[in-house]
Structures are given as structure tokens and as C-alpha cells.
Amino acid sequence: MLGKRTVTIALAIVTAIALHARETVRFMPAWTPQAQFAGFYVALDMGFYDEEDLDVVIEHMGINSSKPGIVRIAEGEIDMIGSHPIQALIARDAGTKVVNTLQVTQNTGIMVVSHKPIVNLQSLEGAKIGRWQSGFSEICELSCKANNLNVIWVPFLNGINLFLSGAIDATVAMSYNEYNLLVEATGGIPEENCIHFSDYGYDIPEDGVYVTEEYYNTHRETVEKFNRATCRGWDYCIEHPDKALDIVMKWTEKTGIRTNRYHQSLMLKSMNGLIVNPRTGKADYSPIPEDKFNRLIQALIDMQYISSPTSYKEFIK
């Protein structure tokens, strides 16, 4: 009699554990720890992922690593990545079937900073411009190509030293990161030396969360939980930027990233600005609008970045 009861209780515990099994998610942001990914760190640090029964592990690419997240997700090293739609679409066209599960920012922060004043896109004709090897600067390339500009693209890993050394005429930069680094290195960048691609009809949303189609199909609930907790993390960043900054600085210190609080505060402020809808004043995690997506697909095909179209429904989840 006693043995039967014991077996019953043991089965019940095993069933309960099985029902509430915590799942591990390996997430890799697009770059090394910085305020650009504050929402993910906050969600982890504040226990938002934990509340969704997720054991999230955030991994970063090394500073000297040139292996993009798209490659890593394709190789199964990680489950989710932070990336940009263009990069994901190019990867998808190349065979890595990734899908967008969450769009964090609604605007682009991509820009080009030059040693000399830039009047318009045509000012870049013949310029030697640095671009990241890991991607994220495709909008610049696409827009130059669309304008038939003869630009010499110089791939590099990261940072601003290539530009500061004078080895190139201009460099791609993110308004929330490299631009501020340049300001901190020079004391100020004249606005006439900058060109923002959002001003030229290339305001393509950037940071989003991507998984492979296969992962999405088998872990749909996990993805939803992850995205829900991530949005809570970003909401917290918008409401409590100082506390969020504390968490970001813990990550930069832990991973030995050379940065400072002032730089990260500027970055977080810029990120919050890219997330909050100026019309509503609230965070907007809407997916890319379908018409904008279709125009992007057409442009990528026209410029031969991709060979075949991807449907909105296939890509946006």
C-alpha cells in the first residue's frame, strides 16, 4: 500500500517538473556588451526571463572575432540573435532561413561621417569608406549603389581608429555608438560632415530578434516568452534609464569592454529614442510595415543583394 502511494507521488512530481521544465535560450546580440542591447540585459538581470521559465544565456562575439551571428545561428551555436532585417534577408537568400520574431527599433541610426563636409550622397563619389565586416552597413552600400556612386568600401572589424588614422575618407557609424565615440575622440564632429541615411528614404528599422525557421517552428512558445520578457526589459530601460545603465555597466565591466558610463548613457538615450514612437510617446515594437518590407525586398533584388524575393509572412513572425 505504502509503495503504491510513494510511486504515485513520485510520478506526480516528475510530471510537474516535466510540465514546468525551464528551457535554456542562447541569445547573441549583434555586438559586444553596450547599451544598444540594454533591454536584454535588464530582462535577464531583473528576472523577466526567469518569470517566463527561461534560462537565458547571453553570449557575445569577441572584439577581434569576425564571425557574424548569422553564421553562428546557422551553425547551431546559438538559438537567437540580434540582427538587422537587411542582413537577415541576405542571409536568408544565401540559405540561412532566419525569421524576424521581434522588431525592437523602428528607425535606422546608420550614418556616414567624413573628414570633409558632405553636401549630399553625391559627395561620397570616389570616397574610400570604411564598413563593418560583420555587416549592418548594407543600407549605406545599397543607397550608394542605387545612386550609381563609385565608392571604395573598406571592410574593417570595429572602432574608429581606421577613420582617425586618415587611412579612409569616411566611415560608417551608428548614431548611438560610433558617432559618439568620434565626438569623444575629437571633441566634436561638424554636422556638415555627417550624412544620415534616414534622411534619404532609407529609414529601415534595425535591431530585431531573429531565429531560424526551424527553431521558430519547434519553439514558438519559447520565442514568444523571450520576446515578451525582452519588451518588458526595454520598457524598463525607457522608464528607468539610470538603473538600466547600472546593469549595462555591470555587463561591460564583466566582459572587460573599454567604455565609460557617459558614452553608454548617450547610447541608451539614442536607443530609447529609436524605440519610442514620437507620436504616441510609448515604446513601439511593431513589425516592419508590409509596404516598407516589400520596397526593401525590391531594392535588394534590384541591387542584386538577393536573388529571389521573400514573402512578408515568411519573414515576419
Added chain:
Amino acid sequence: MKASGSFAKRLSLNIISATGLLLILVALLLGFFSYIVNYKSAVKEASASLENNLLDIEKMLTDVEASTNSITWLLEKFNDNGDAIIDVAEHLVTSDTNIVACAIGYEPFEFDDNSVYFCPTAFMEGDQIRSKILGSADYDYQLMDWYLIPRLLGKPYWSEPSFDSDGSGRLIASYSKPLYHENGVFFGVIKADIDLKWLTEKVQAIKPYENSITVLAGRNASYITHVDSTKILNETLFTQALEAGDEKGLMVAKDMIAGNSGVQHFGNTRENGGIIVYGPMDNGWSGAIICSYSDIYSGVRKANLITLLIALLSLVALYYTDKSIIQRLTQPITEFAYSALNIGQGNFHARIPEIKTQDELRRLHDALGYMESSINNYIAELRTTTASNERFESELNIASAIQMQMLPKDFPNCDEIDLYATLHPAKEVGGDLYDFFTNGRNLYFCVGDVSGKGVPAALYMAITRAAFRFIAGLELPAEGVVQKINNSFCDGNDSGMFVTMFVGCINLDTLEMKYCNAGHNPILIISPDGKPEYLHAKPNLAAGLFEDFPYQGETMQLEKGSRLVIYTDGVTEAEDRVKNLYGEERLEQFAAKEDTAEDSVSFLTNLAASIKSFTLDNDQNDDITMMSIRLK
């Protein structure tokens, strides 16, 4: 404020104040110049220190450049021999103790037609030399700064310092030199890493002052060395200035990364301010020494403090010395003060201190002696004068009494007449007079006023009264009486005295009055019905002016119940405070109000009161004589 304390104390304090003020002024000037000298010295010292140390650092970097450059020909010669290339890298690391690692990166397919990457690397592990081949898609050195920048620039390049990727926490900087074939085609980059630990230690040791801070920054303005290690490669020269909106800080940082040298002041006060001295290095790095004013001026401040203390002690010593000297020098003044006090208290023979010197004190001694002598002389004269005055006053009082005694006191108040008269001299003795007497049934009376005042007038008054009584007793008519008196006055009247007078004689039976007015005030006759009227007699001169002047007498019939009021000009010319005269009109008005039946004593008493109420407390300036004759 009332001065207190002794003269010596106050004089000492004044001297000390003036001296102290002078000392403060001198100290301020000295301090000011000391500050300028210290400032210039600090700038010079810091600049020299910075320049020398930057030169030392540059020399070391130049040595590394020379070591690396010296072996590049080997690479250009043996670029197809992997072992030889590794040997070259190891040789560089072992031959130059400053170099901790050497990497030689090749262009894709340069070393091996099938390999994109080839990057032999030699490095020290403890005291052992190690080597390995780097380069992969995950470690794409061809995209790294140390390779890419010299390749693009086509010239050697000192990379911005960074922490070693091996996790040692070692701060390294790399010298990279592009490699070319003989035909000028680029094929790779050689990189020599140096450990910047020595650099950090060297820079931290640069301390012109105890709390000086020396920093080194790269071309990208990142701190390479800093006393706060958390700022190294984390912050730039601009970070703090940007965060604080410090325009001056931004200006200095811009000047530094522009490769300029200079000196700038910062901060608002001497407490939190200081100077920053900065200068460039050949490889684009820059250094700066920050010295606080509290450090720079600490020596001056100590010296100033000691000077101040010495000055204060000197002032205290000077105060007591001064006080003692002044007390000794001014002792005679104290004694003079006692002497003056004694003299003031009436001791006019007080001792005056002896002064042997020929200075101001001697003059004070002489002046005090002269004062004492003068006072004594004056007192002697005063005593004589006072005695004389007292005697004169006594005699004058006697004269006054005699003069009053001359006047008749028995005023008739019989069935026919009621007569009363008063005389109030303005001084002890006066020149007014009145007199009356009866001879049978005739009443002789007169009221006169001798010119002038005082004793001369009193003497003439006495003469006139005696002359009247004698001459009137001869039963002469009134004008005869006056004529006789005139002639007797004119005889030997060298002093020019004269007398106005009204002489009258009333027959008590017939009430006929014979009278003569010799330049006197008109008498007032009040009729029985109370109506007053001035009696304007024939004009005659005052007696004593012209001998044998023909005086004219007159006669008038009086009525019973009428009153005669004879007076001197002291009544009508009595003045109030604003010099208004009592006057004949006011006298007439007074007479009109009085009861006709009123006795002469009351009448004159009331008249005196009326005059007093007019003049109030104004001094009486003339003799006042009044006579009232009421016919019953």
C-alpha cells in the same frame, strides 16, 4: 567713539596699526611677486619635465621602430620560407627586450596559394619564446587596425594602445610596418608589440609636485596612462569635459590631439584650480602634466604664513617697546596734567615739573608757568577791582537810599486833595524827581526828569529838588520858579545837564492852578466825569539849557472831583519786548477806565500794574515817576 586708555597705549596702537598696515602691504606685494615667480617656475619645471620624459618615451619607441625596421629585409627575402619567417619573428622578440610579441601577417594567398590567412606570431611566455600561426575567419587580422591601417597608409603606424587579447590585462601598443616586394607590391605587415607597463610606471613617476597628475593619451584621445586606472582606454581627454560642458577642457583636449603644446589655467579658484602643461609626441600621442595651485603655491603659502607670524610677533614686541618708551617720554605730560588739575582746583602756585630738554615739553612747561603767573596777576587785579566795585556798590546803595529819603513821604489826603506819588529808578539811583509842599492854602508840586542816568543825574535831581523846595518857598509864580532853577543850572553847567519839569501851584480854596511846563510831558487831567485830557501847555525849554530863557506860565481853573496825573517819560516810553511804547494813548485809555473816585494810591498802583502788564519782564530802561492829585 570716545578714546579710552592711556595716551601711551593709544599712541602705541596707532603706531602698531600704521606699521601693521605697512607690513601687510609689503607682505601682499611680496606674496604677489612670490606667486608670480612660483607660477613661472612651475610652468617651466612642468614643461621641462614633460618634454624630457616624452623624449625618453619617444626614444624607446624609436628603438623599437629601428629593431623592427632592421629585419624587414629578411622577410622580403625569405617570404616563402615559413620556418625562416618564424625565426625572424622570434629573433625580434628575443633581441629587443622591449618587444613582447611579433606578428607577421600576410595578404591572402601570399604565402600559400591555398590559404587566405598566414600570420606567424612569436611571443614571450614567461622567459620562454613561443610561436604559433594565427589567422582564420574568426581571427581576420587583415581587417584589424594594426594590419589594415599601415596597409592603407603605406607607411608604419603605431596602433592605439589596447589591452592584450590574451586576457593578461597587459596594456600593449604595436608598431606596424607594411612590407613590400622589391617591385613595390604590398604583401603583408610586421607588427611588434610592446608592453606599456614600463610606460605607465614611468609616466606615474613624473611628479613635479606631490599631487601632480601626468597623463598620456593616444591619437584617439583615449587615456593610455592615468592615475585613475579605470579611465585607461575607457575615457578620453574629452569625456569629462563633454559631460560637464567644460568649454575650456574641450579646448585644451582639442589642442592636445592637434599636436600642439601649451599651458592652460583651469578651475575657478586657487583651491580647485591649477595648470595643465601639455605637449605632443612624434607618433601622435600626447602627454600632459596637471599641477594644482595648492601644490604650486604650498611653499609660498608656508613662507607667507611664517612671515605673517614673525610680523605679528614683531608687532606685539613693538607695541610693548613703544608703549614703554612713550610712557617714559610722556611722563612729564602726566605731571603737567596734574599741575594743570591743581591749578584748575585753585592752587595757582602748583609745582610745574622741571624740563631740562629744549623741545615741545619745554615750551609746554614755559606756557604752563606763564599761565600760572598770569592767573595770579589777574586774580590780584580782580581782587582789587572787586573790592572797589563792592565799595562803589555800597556807596551807590547809600546814595539810592539818600535819594529816596529826599522825596517826601507824607502824602496829603485832606478834605481838599488826595496826593500820592511814586518813583522807580531804572538803576540804583535815578534822575527823576517829584516834590510837593503846602504853603498856606497853596499846594506846590513838581515832577522832573534830569537828562542822563545814574549818579550824575541823581546829583542834578538832588540839586533840582532842593532848588524847587527853596525857590517855590519864595512864593514865586510857577514860571518864576522854573526860571530861577534854569538860571542856577546854567551857571557852571559844563556837563550840559538839563531837566524837564512840570511845576504847579494849586490854590486849595479857589482850585485855580498856576503852572509852567519846562519841556516836560503834558500832564493828564481827568475831569470829574472821568474823561481824560492832556494839558498842552505853552512850549518852554527844559531848564539848564539857556540862561534867562523867558519861561511862560499859565493858569487854569480846576474842578472838584478832577484828577491830575503828572509823570515822566519813563511811563509813556516804557517798552515791551518788541520795542513798542506804552504811549500817551494807552495812558489816556487807562485813565478813562479808572474810577474817578478812586484814591491816588490805588490809581497809581493800578497804573504801575498796567505798565507792568505791558512791558512784562522786559527790563525797565528809564526811571518811572508818577504823581496823582485828586481834587475832592
